[in-house]
Amino acid sequence: MEFFTIGVYNSTEQVYFDKLTENRIDTFCDIRQRRGVRGANYAFVNRNRLQEKLNKLDINYGHVLDLAPTKEIRKLQKEADAQQGELKRERNKLGKVSQLRTKTEF
DSSP states (O other), rough: OOOOOOOOOTOOHHHHHHHHHHTOOOOOEEESSSSSSSSSSGGGSSHHHHHHHHHHHOOEEOOGGGGGHHHHHHHHHHHHHHHHHGGGGOOSSSOHHHHHHHHHOO
C-alpha cells in the first residue's frame, strides 16, 4: 500500500485532479479539520465539490478528522509563518512546526 500527499495551493483544478488520476489514486483521505478553502481559485477542494468530483473520477472519499492538525498546531504554524514573513498559500511544503508536531503525535 502506498500513501501520497497533495496540497492545493499553486495548483489549478485540472492539475490537481490530473495528479490524482495519473497516480491511480483510488481512495482520498481528507485530513483537514475544516474542509473548505477560502477564495474562488480553490473552491474545487471545498468539501461538497471535492466529493462530487472524486465520485465522478471513481475515487473513494473519506474524512479522517483524527489525522487533522489540531487548533494548537495550526496556531503555532501561523505564528511561525508570521516570523518567517511567509503566507500559508505561498508555502510549498509542510511547515516545520507541523512536521515536528505530526511526527511526535503519531
